[in-house]
Amino acid sequence: MCAFLLIGAPNAHAGAWAVTYVDPVPSIQPSTTHTVGYWVLQHGVRPFAGNLDETGLKFRNGADEKVFVGVRLPEPAHYAVAFTLPAGTYEVFGVQGIFPDHPLGTLTVPGTLLVKPVDPQLVLGPVEGPSPWQEIAPPLPKPAVSAAPEPAAAVESSGKPLPVWIAGLVVAGAAGVFLLLRKRLRPATRR
Numbered sequence: 001m002c003a004f005l006l007i008g009a010p011n012a013h014a015g016a017w018a019v020t021y022v023d024p025v026p027s028i029q030p031s032t033t034h035t036v037g038y039w040v041l042q043h044g045v046r047p048f049a050g051n052l053d054e055t056g057l058k059f060r061n062g063a064d065e066k067v068f069v070g071v072r073l074p075e076p077a078h079y080a081v082a083f084t085l086p087a088g089t090y091e092v093f094g095v096q097g098i099f100p101d102h103p104l105g106t107l108t109v110p111g112t113l114l115v116k117p118v119d120p121q122l123v124l125g126p127v128e129g130p131s132p133w134q135e136i137a138p139p140l141p142k143p144a145v146s147a148a149p150e151p152a153a154a155v156e157s158s159g160k161p162l163p164v165w166i167a168g169l170v171v172a173g174a175a176g177v178f179l180l181l182r183k184r185l186r187p188a189t190r191r
Contacts, residue, residue, distance in 0.1 A: 020094020044123035047077035052097030
């Protein structure tokens with residue numbers, strides 16, 4: 001499942017990967033300094049317990065590549081990077097220290113970052129135990145929703161049991177339908 005991430009990433013620990021999430025990115029203007037926050041989360045959901053080394057954002061325009069190194073913010077696994085780019089279109093990657101770079105999307109300058117959805121196979125379930133974050137937390141993807149169909153109409157429950165007479169009506173009605181269908185579906189006897 002993760003073998004493709006380890007190719008070309010000899011300094012990554014075997015079986016380990018990370019995902020970079022970016023905070024909301026403003027409209028980027030050419031030759032203007034911008035600051036963007038980002039999160040580097042091991043297995044897509046938790047801060048890495050060790051030393052990541054340098055993290056940042058990489059911008060690739062053809063053969064030209066620029067890497068801007070980030071600085072750690074107070075929240076676990078949260079960083080910020082300042083960068084300036086000339087007009088153009090760039091592939092954007094999260095530089096994740098000991099982990100392989102993570103493709104984030106495409107940035108058009110002037111313009112905005114078009115973020116690629118995170119591959120669900122790179123996100124291993126919710127974080128076990130207490131959250132490592134307080135008010136400021138990463139924009140983690142929502143857990144996959146079951147494909148089970150929703151009921152046509154939802155009925156709110158007051159938490160009180162049904163009165164006995166309603167249950168009796170339901171049972172009597174079901175018995176009546178059964179008897180009616182039984183009589184109608186009984187094969188005709190020959191005389």
